[in-house]
Amino acid sequence: MAKTCFSLALTGSGGAGVMTAGQILLDAAARSGLYGLMVRSLGPQIRGGESAAILRIGTAPVSSLGDTCSVLVAVDWGNIERFADEIPLDENSLVIADPDQGEVPPVIVAKSPKIAFVPLKALADTVPGGRVNMIALGLAAALAGFDEAVVAEAIQASLGRKSQEVVDISLQTLRAGMGAATAVRSEAPEIADLACGCSAPAPDNGKHRRWLLSGNAATGLGILRGGVRYCAAYPITPATEVLEWLAGALPKVGGALVQAEDELASINMVVGGSFAGIPSMTATSGPGLSLMVETLGLAVAAEIPLVVCNVMRGGPSTGIPTKSEQSDLNIALFGLHGDAPHVVTAATDIRDCLFTGQWSVQLAEAMQTPVIMLTDQAMGQAQAVIEPLEASPQKTERLVPSENTPNYQRYAVTNSGVSPMAIPGMKGCAYTADGLEHSPLGRPSTQARDHQDQLDKRARKIEAHDYGDAWADIDGEGEIALLTFGSLTGVAREAAETLRARGVPVRVIALRLLMPLRTEDLKRALQGVRRVLVIEQNHSRQFLAYLKSTFDFEAEVVSCARPGPVPIRPQEIVTAATSRDMGDTK
Amino acid sequence: MNTEFDPKNYRSDLKPVWCPGCGDYSVIAAIARALANLKIRQENVAFISGIGCSSRIAAYASTYGFHGIHGRALPLASGVKVARPDLTVLAAGGDGDGFSIGGNHFLHACRRNVDMTYIVMDNSVYGMTKGQASPTSEADWCGSKLTPEGPSIPPIQPLEVALAAQASYVSRAFTGDLAELTRQIEEAISHKGFSLVHVLSPCVTYRPEQRGYKDRVHQEWTPTSNRAEAFQRLLEDDGFATGTLFVDPRPPYTPMTAAPASMAEIEADFAI
Known part of the structure; x- marks a missing residue:
């Protein structure tokens, strides 16, 4: 056979x-x-x-x-x-x-x-x-x-x-x-005899040819589809290929890529490019992200849209640069000082880097916020043969004021929390963006009222945004749920197939939107679930801790976690789903 | 007279946090005059600064501005200019912001030669944090509780560093000479490439002795494009020579360009 x-x-x-x-x-x-x-x-x-x-x-x-x-x-x-x-x-x-x-x-x-x-x-x-x-x-x-x-x-x-x-x-x-x-x-x-059943050549009618690409290239294309036209780059394993791919592609669509002197510079260049009205991004990995977090806080305060794709590797410190782990989750979620609401997304596989890359740009621009998009070495530097994925028809849009708006307020307190963002060159709307807390006009302010209003609006725009169905990929039914993110999604899906073949119904929930956590959506997705297996590749169970601190599980929660670099195997998930916690402590 | 290009129109109505007598007042005045003289409209200017007393300056102009974080004005400004070459980009800040926490960016901004103007208000002290030694403070300056016996390390020489790092325009001005300061800023803005205007800007609060700068500065330099000569001038410099030191006509940074392609053409590279 x-x-x-x-x-x-x-x-x-x-x-x-x-x-x-x-x-x-x-x-x-x-x-x-x-x-x-x-x-x-x-x-x-x-x-x-x-x-x-x-x-x-x-x-x-x-x-x-x-x-x-x-x-x-x-x-x-x-x-x-x-x-x-x-x-x-x-x-x-x-x-x-x-x-x-x-x-x-x-x-x-x-x-x-x-x-x-x-x-x-x-x-x-x-x-x-x-x-x-x-x-x-x-x-x-x-x-x-x-x-x-x-x-x-x-x-x-x-x-x-x-x-x-x-x-x-x-x-x-x-x-x-x-x-x-x-x-x-x-x-x-x-x-x-390794021969697989179907060995008919792929139909080659010029339209339905399959694609062969790496996760990092897919991220680059997704980001480009999202409308990014400016990238500042500092090389770091295993993210460099995102930047290298964009270095070739951006000039072809009228965009620009600049190699910066360090990650402090690259992220600030990105802030500058976006402030100037051009959708902007950079890609990095753990140590680089650590250097960028102060500026990500600036982008939160000054409400600058941008995307940082963080391709996770073994940490902390220099760690294991060439091998995969999911241990940058905490810094992506919580690395910023002050109350700094922002968005964290995660691609579920190489093909999904196309969608999540594009979506991350859309989210950043729509909410004028930094978005940290997580992938990992196992996804970024891997290559896959995939069915091509069309660009999402959803447009990337940034809210801008009309020229000469009377009494233009860059940080106007609006119901949505999003305020029209003037772009240099627009007449009659000049303002100074500021990392200092500010009044709606953008004037530095230490007043309690301004601080409260601005904190509220920055939180509101992230919470109130309509994320649609893209917050997670969900498949299957059953009393057991496999809850995961990133490159473990494919592993969890394979484990689910094995379980189903044994007559154990199981559903797989892969979060694409890690922050803000869609608690109501997650609650619906977990309806009828008796046991949730939280699957992640890191030592301290960061995903589990985050979920528990943000969400009230009604089901029994079991952890399936292990650090890199050896990938978690489907069989480990099968075992954990049907027995007890696979780790040494609960 | 055309009131559109009146220097007053380039000032915001925000009251500066600066102390009375601070040199930085002259810098905002000179920038407003320079932009008016050059007839550059407010909305076409992006004025970027970091953190410190002098970095507050961005909000005192009526142009677009960005008061960012400590030490990162130059990369932020570079990002603006590369993304939007049509804008006139100014960056400004103090000696601590530019030469200490932002020192690496200073080196690479000089090398990169993005077409923008960097105005450093140097008072050899951290004023906003109440008077600590800065990278340009004298080794034996004992005015700070943080280094009561002086910083004990020699001050950085910003103009030598700028030359060594391939800056294409370097000048020094004194806030007490508004006409020369304005002239240099105009010249720097008109220069195609990275221009450094080093401004001796006294801090009357933490370095009151700097009130004496006015007796020490001497207008000295006329532009040269000979690096050896420029270095020689700096080796003989007492720190108070002013004028345009060095101008190099090398072309400014431009990002790589390519023949235009559609998204479908770009995606076709992945097809098997």
Whole structure:
């Protein structure tokens, strides 16, 4: 019986090219009519470090790596122990190893996989200039049942910009790799046949072609669709690709990107750009967000719309820059001093970065507020084959006054809490934006009345906004609810499928709007639920603490939390949903 | 006379928090005159400041303004100008705001050469927090309870730093000479690129001895575009020479441009 999905990992020392091989494999999957997800696991080295491309390919869109890895192709064993935990091998897995790279390390043997030896490097050497990553690609592609011509197309698309010679050598090496698959298949026939049911090429009528993109690129496109035309950038892992993508795209639509000297500068440049009337954003990760919070408070007080996309990584401090965690939730929610209502959103998967990016800009502009959009390394730096998502038809709009408005008050106390924001250049409405508390006119004020009024209006505009149905993605029914956010959404959905298959009805609630928490909507979503599993990837259960402090649960609440960098697996959620708290303390 | 470009129209009706006799009054007066003389309409000016006594200045102009946070006027102003090149952008603040907490931004604003004017009102003291040593205070200035024996570190040399960091316009003025101050601000606004106007602006409350500045300043410099000569002048400077020190005609910063593309064309890059 053909499989519906499989997981496969390619590992090797940095420079071995396993990321390129993984990327081409994912591309070939898309060209074969399949979907897929590829997560990059990298060491901290600039060059020469270990790396792993971990893929899951299937007949339906993939947003979780699943519980096990069927096949590991190890080009070499450099530093394998550093990320062996991230590749879930067991006795049903097959490891393809090069006998010339020495003994299979104990950390792999301990998991009892079947092991097939293929002289990967020696095979590559049979082709002049041939590289071992193309042997690994050929093996993997053959086991997956991909057509050679389709993989060749993907190679052309990936390497064509180098030179035709590189492509030709790669194709020759690919064929040598594909040829080696026969022997592997005969050694472990039950594992090594990875071919998925649907391998008809995707319909190519020019309109319904699938997309292959990273979460960070998807965020960039979503933000661009939202109307952002100015970005100030300071590089930081794992957010840099959002900025790099925008650096290429913004000038094409008349926008601008500037590289700043630090995050203090980038966020203030963003405030300046938005004050000047241009929807503006930046992207960063934990340490950068820490530097930005004072200015985010300024944007709250001065009512400046802007978006900061924070791609979470392991913290605190420098932490684990290349690996995923959801531990910046607290700083996103509570990092600002004073009473500083703002908005925090979270994309639920790579495809959703398109929607949430666009929506975050809409929210920022509509409410004249900073929006922190959370994604994480597991989403941002992963690539997926997705169905294209059209831009939301909702317009991005900022409320502005008419020119020469008599007695214009920038911070007028309105019912909605939103006040018309004049843009430099507009006649008769000049004002000074201020981080000092101010009167409706914008004049600095220490008076109790002004402070109360302005605090009230800034809170009111966030609370009173109509967020519609986008506040969460909800699917399923049942007395058990899986409540989560971010890249764990896909994992929770897969766990839900497993539970449903066992006859346990379950609903999945993935919050897209973390702050303000839509308590009434959440209450409705949890109606009839007996047990809520709160799923998050951090040590101190930040999400659980936030929910409990803001929402009265009627159901039993169980935590499923673990820090990074090893992703939470669907099976852990299944176990937690059907037994007790998985953690060490309640 | 055309009343539209009357300096009075460039002043807001907000009463300054400054002490009587503060040098900063001259700076707002000079800015109003310069903008009027240059016939730049109020709504086309964005005036950005940080935190400190002098940073209150943005609200005392009738232009668009932003009184932001401590030390970050320059990046905020850079953001305004890059996003909206049509606006005339001024940034202003004190020596603590610009050279201490905002020191890194000062370096990079000089390098970046965004077309805007930065006016620093230097009184060698933190006035708003009641008189602490600033980055331009003398090493042996003992007037602060925070550093009763003096800061014991040499003062920063803002003009040397600006030159080293590739600023394209550098001048120094004294608040006691309103005509020269106005002239420099006009010249700086007209300069295409980042312009620094360093203003000796006495603090009569915490540095009353600065009332004596008027006897020490001397109009000295005429513009040069020779960096070596400009550095030489600074090495010989007693801190009270005024005039336009240095002008470099290098082009101002512009962000990267590209051939226009539709969103559909941009999205097509993702299609397999």
